[in-house]
Amino acid sequence: MNGSAARSLILGRIRDVVVASGGRTEPAGAEHARIERTYNQGPSLPRDACLELFIDRLKHYQVAVHLCSRGEIAATIAGTTAARDKFRLIVPADIDPAWLSSGAGFVRDEGLGYRDLDVSDGVLTGCSLGIATTGTIVLRHGPGEGRRALTLIPDYHLCVVLADQVVETVPEAFRVLAASRPALVTTISGPSATADIEMTRIRGVHGPRTLDVIVVDAPIGP
Amino acid sequence: MIRVGDAARAPDFATAAKGSLANAQLRRNVRHATDVIRGKRALVVGETSDWQQLREAGRQIKAHVLRHLDTYLQQFEENCTRAGGHVHWAADADEANRIIVDLIKARGESEVIKVKTMTSDETRLNVALEAAGIAPYETDLADLIIQLGDDRPSHIVVPALHRNRAEIREIFLRRMNLEALGGEPEDLTAAARQFLREKFLRVPVGFSGANFLVAGTGGVCVVESEGNARMCLTLPRMLITLAGIEKIVPTLQDLDVFLQLLPRSATGERMNPYNTLWTGTTAGDGPEEFHVVLLDNGRTKVLADPHARETLHCIRCAACLNACPVYRQTGGHAYGSIYSGPIGAILTPQLQDLQHSRSLPYASSLCGACYEVCPVKINIPEILIHLRARIVEESGAAGERMAMKAALTAFGDPRLLKLAQTIGRFLQRPLAADGYIRRAPGPAAAWTATRDLRAIPRQSFRDWWASR
Numbered sequence: 290m291n292g293s294a295a296r297s298l299i300l301g302r303i304r305d306v307v308v309a310s311g312g313r314t315e316p317a318g319a320e321h322a323r324i325e326r327t328y329n330q331g332p333s334l335p336r337d338a339c340l341e342l343f344i345d346r347l348k349h350y351q352v353a354v355h356l357c358s359r360g361e362i363a364a365t366i367a368g369t370t371a372a373r374d375k376f377r378l379i380v381p382a383d384i385d386p387a388w389l390s391s392g393a394g395f396v397r398d399e400g401l402g403y404r405d406l407d408v409s410d411g412v413l414t415g416c417s418l419g420i421a422t423t424g425t426i427v428l429r430h431g432p433g434e435g436r437r438a439l440t441l442i443p444d445y446h447l448c449v450v451l452a453d454q455v456v457e458t459v460p461e462a463f464r465v466l467a468a469s470r471p472a473l474v475t476t477i478s479g480p481s482a483t484a485d486i487e488m489t490r491i492r493g494v495h496g497p498r499t500l501d502v503i504v505v506d507a508p509i510g511p
Numbered sequence: 512m513i514r515v516g517d518a519a520r521a522p523d524f525a526t527a528a529k530g531s532l533a534n535a536q537l538r539r540n541v542r543h544a545t546d547v548i549r550g551k552r553a554l555v556v557g558e559t560s561d562w563q564q565l566r567e568a569g570r571q572i573k574a575h576v577l578r579h580l581d582t583y584l585q586q587f588e589e590n591c592t593r594a595g596g597h598v599h600w601a602a603d604a605d606e607a608n609r610i611i612v613d614l615i616k617a618r619g620e621s622e623v624i625k626v627k628t629m630t631s632d633e634t635r636l637n638v639a640l641e642a643a644g645i646a647p648y649e650t651d652l653a654d655l656i657i658q659l660g661d662d663r664p665s666h667i668v669v670p671a672l673h674r675n676r677a678e679i680r681e682i683f684l685r686r687m688n689l690e691a692l693g694g695e696p697e698d699l700t701a702a703a704r705q706f707l708r709e710k711f712l713r714v715p716v717g718f719s720g721a722n723f724l725v726a727g728t729g730g731v732c733v734v735e736s737e738g739n740a741r742m743c744l745t746l747p748r749m750l751i752t753l754a755g756i757e758k759i760v761p762t763l764q765d766l767d768v769f770l771q772l773l774p775r776s777a778t779g780e781r782m783n784p785y786n787t788l789w790t791g792t793t794a795g796d797g798p799e800e801f802h803v804v805l806l807d808n809g810r811t812k813v814l815a816d817p818h819a820r821e822t823l824h825c826i827r828c829a830a831c832l833n834a835c836p837v838y839r840q841t842g843g844h845a846y847g848s849i850y851s852g853p854i855g856a857i858l859t860p861q862l863q864d865l866q867h868s869r870s871l872p873y874a875s876s877l878c879g880a881c882y883e884v885c886p887v888k889i890n891i892p893e894i895l896i897h898l899r900a901r902i903v904e905e906s907g908a909a910g911e912r913m914a915m916k917a918a919l920t921a922f923g924d925p926r927l928l929k930l931a932q933t934i935g936r937f938l939q940r941p942l943a944a945d946g947y948i949r950r951a952p953g954p955a956a957a958w959t960a961t962r963d964l965r966a967i968p969r970q971s972f973r974d975w976w977a978s979r
Contacts, residue, residue: 295807296600299756302811303581310817317579321761324571328564328768346781403712403746423782436796437745437787441738442712459782463767470728470763472594473796474788476770481738482784485653485669486676486696487540488547494652494700495707496738496785 331422331458339421339457340507346424350479351492353501356509362449365503366413367391373501375410375445381435384415388449398439406438411445411497417471419455419504420462425478426450426502427462429471437475446497448477452506513809514604515633515862517663521847523870528845537673541665541842544672545833551779552830552884559775568768570888573824576759577814583726583759584805590729594791596801604634607806611636611718611751612643614802618749620645620716624707626733626740627651628720629667629827630753630806632849633862636718647718648710650739652703659686665843665851667829668777673842707739717747717798721754722826723769724803727762730790731803734773736783744787750798755806757823769826772886776828809862818897822857824887829854831881831891837874846871853881853891860898865905872898910954925973935967942966 307313314320332339344354357365366388370378377394379401389395395413406412415433416426426448428434440446456462466474481496492498521527531537556562576583588598601607615623623640625631625647637647637658649658653671657664660682664670671679680694687706692698719740723732731752733740744750760766766788774783792801813822832838832852843851848859848868856871872895875881881891903912921931942948943966951959958964970978 293600295602295606298602299600299805299807299811300581300584302807303584303756303814306811306815307578307580309815312578312817317575317582317761320575320579324568324575325564326568326768328561328568328771407708407712420782425782430796437741438796441741441745459771460764460767463764463770467763472730472790472793474786475741476782476786478780478782478784480784481736483652483700483737484547484778485651485656485671486679486699488544488669488672489696491696491700494704494737494739495650495711495742 329458329460331461332456334421334457337507337509340452340455340504340509342457343419343421343424343455344504344507346421347479347502350424350500352424352479355501355503356507357503357505359506362388362503362505363391366447366449367393369447369501369503370411370413373411373445373499375447377410378413378445378447379406379409379411379439379443380413381433381439383432384413385433388413398435403438403442406442409443411447411499412439412443413447413449414440415449415451416454418462418465419450420459421455421457423459423478425462425476427466428475428477429466429469430473430475431471437473440475440477441496444497445499445501446477447501447503449503449505452504452508455504512603512605513863514635515809515859515868516635516849518848518859519863519867521868524845524847524874525870527847528841528874531841531845536675537842538840540673540675542839544666544669545839548669548779548833552776552833553779555775555779555781559771565768565771566886566888569772569826569886570821570824572760572765572768573887574821576761577757577820577823580756580759580814583761584756586726587724587729587759588805590727591731591791591803592729594729596729596791596803599802599804601804601806601808603808604806607634607753607804607808608636608639610804611753612639612645614749614751615640615645615716616643618716618800620749622646622648622710622714623716623718624648624650624710624714624743624747625654626717626719626735626743627654627670628718628753629664629849630720630755631718632664633808634753634806636753648707648714650707650711650743651735652700652737652739655703655707656682659683663844664849666832667827667850667852667854669829673844707742711739711742711746715748717743717750719743719750719752721752721758721803722773723760723766724754724758725761725763725766725788726759728790730763730788732766732786732788734770734783735785735787736778738785741785741787744789745797747798749800749802751802751804753804753806755808756810773826773828776830776884776886813858813861816861819857819861819894821889822854822861822894824889825854825858826887827854828886830884830886834880834884836876836878836880846874853895854889857891857894857898860902865898865902869902869906872902929971929973932967932971936969939966
């Protein structure tokens with residue numbers, strides 16, 4: 290059977306059975322708009338509680354969280370990487386240059402090969418969104434976030450999250466995403482993990498085994 | 512042809528279950544794994560205040576998609592194609608396998624790295640790839656354990672849960688040609704990381720299933736934990752995705768429901784470590800060539816039965832397996848299908864013809880635990896009963912049907928019932944003792960093999976009432 294034959298066969302079968310059961314009474318768009326979405330659309334928490342929840346959830350995934358003000362980003366990056374013994378992080382070529390002003394060594398990604406990424410010390414990126422209830426970081430792989438391989442192959446990922454990027458719930462995050470229709474989205478909730486062997490949770494399988502997060506300008510105490 | 516793994520050749524459930532029940536190690540492993548997931552699920556579901564509303568929204572979205580499936584599939588095709596992807600259609604397993612093999616051969620490649628996907632187990636893609644001289648490498652840790660151990664998956668989400676660490680160590684030592692290997696899960700995971708790393712960086716063809724196809728954008732979403740899927744979806748030059756036609760969601764916004772329901776139900780996490788959503792091809796990021804194969808393989812047949820259609824709502828979270836008192840005793844292999852547990856018991860017999868897997872709808876006590884935990888509210892017990900009825904209708908079980916008809920007639924007429932009771936009292940004389948029939952003759956023996964049957968009492972309620 291050639292491809293187009295299967296296509297018309299499958300679409301024809303669907304039409305036959307759906308029409309036969311008399312279930313279709315209005316166009317797809319109109320019916321879709323009537324779906325009951327009574328689940329929490331968020332937000333319901335004050336901002337400081339939302340940020341605290343985000344940080345709490347990250348820590349639950351054993352992510353190390355550092356807080357700083359906008360003026361301290363470069364210094365906090367330098368301090369965090371030094372404490373991890375990481376001295377040459379890869380950065381997206383279009384990252385905010387102010388983040389790199391501490392003088393530590395950074396390698397700009399201008400088409401690095403997979404093997405280069407594999408032997409690197411790690412990667413530093415920004416992100417698009419944070420989701421508090423799930424401790425999730427959302428990348429759209431736009432400016433400052435790097436192509437997908439960048440936050441995947443290196444064994445260490447340091448991510449900078451601005452407080453005003455953090456939303457409370459999953460539906461809020463998807464409202465933002467749906468409005469911008471990004472071609473690529475990666476969500477990251479803690480370091481890679483598996484529980485395939487006797488349900489014992491092991492952190493760090495193929496993605497970065499260590500994830501550090503810097504939260505900038507969070508309206509909460511240290 | 513329509514195929515669900517090897518299920519057409521599998522022994523019936525009751526026979527296969529006897530073997531599983533005799534394997535104490537297997538039962539311990541299954542019990543432990545399902546206990547752990549159930550506990551975690553209960554915690555993260557319990558902390559939400561809107562779980563029932565999410566379930567209802569999930570159910571409504573899925574039912575809506577099925578009513579407009581042709582529209583949404585064409586919408587997906589159009590948007591995916593516009594974004595640089597290629598969409599193929601496969602009526603059955605063989606056609607899907609052929610398309611995939613041809614695509615890989617057209618690029619002159621002989622290796623493929625695979626993301627965990629039930630759908631390729633359904634079509635037995637690996638067998639077709641190997642027959643064509645293409646080496647498939649499973650990259651999900653559990654799937655790797657299954658592949659290296661020449662084993663079969665026994666669970667939808669954690670397919671190797673029937674294996675413990677000692678068994679896995681044995682398999683890895685032997686098949687990865689290692690001289691030494693520790694016995695802790697950390698050691699085994701590290702061995703898998705090392706074994707696969709080189710393949711991720713080198714193999715030019717990636718293969719995946721799909722958790723969701725977004726009609727409105729042409730995007731595909733894959734949900735995972737380990738990062739192996741991100742590797743397979745990002746690093747190769749060519750990517751092929753095989754997806755059942757029911758995987759459609761209308762819009763990106765609809766994912767907010769399913770990405771809350773799925774991780775909490777499947778692994779008891781608020782969110783799984785990684786989700787990847789991609790649309791066609793993107794210059795400078797990821798594969799330069801992307802193909803989606805849309806698979807029917809019996810799904811339109813399921814759609815045709817209005818009483819069982821909601822089987823296609825399934826998002827493969829396996830919460831029903833973990834909750835099922837039957838699955839928890841037998842494990843997955845007894846079901847003879849890659850789709851095991853309650854969802855397997857309704858999905859496998861419908862995808863294939865009912866004469867295969869016809870014992871599966873009986874592999875349940877109808878307790879309803881599966882329905883209660885189902886994140887998209889599939890009424891599995893009701894579909895099980897419906898399928899049992901279809902099996903009786905479609906089979907030649909004439910004796911049972913005649914007996915039921917006779918019973919219907921007798922219960923419909925007080926005089927006939929009285930007559931039947933009188934005859935029954937006479938016939939049961941050699942069988943009844945202390946008010947019970949413990950061993951019925953002929954085909955009725957199947958009933959009394961595991962239960963005692965109450966004998967017809969000397970005096971019926973009607974007689975007693977009349978005598979007052």
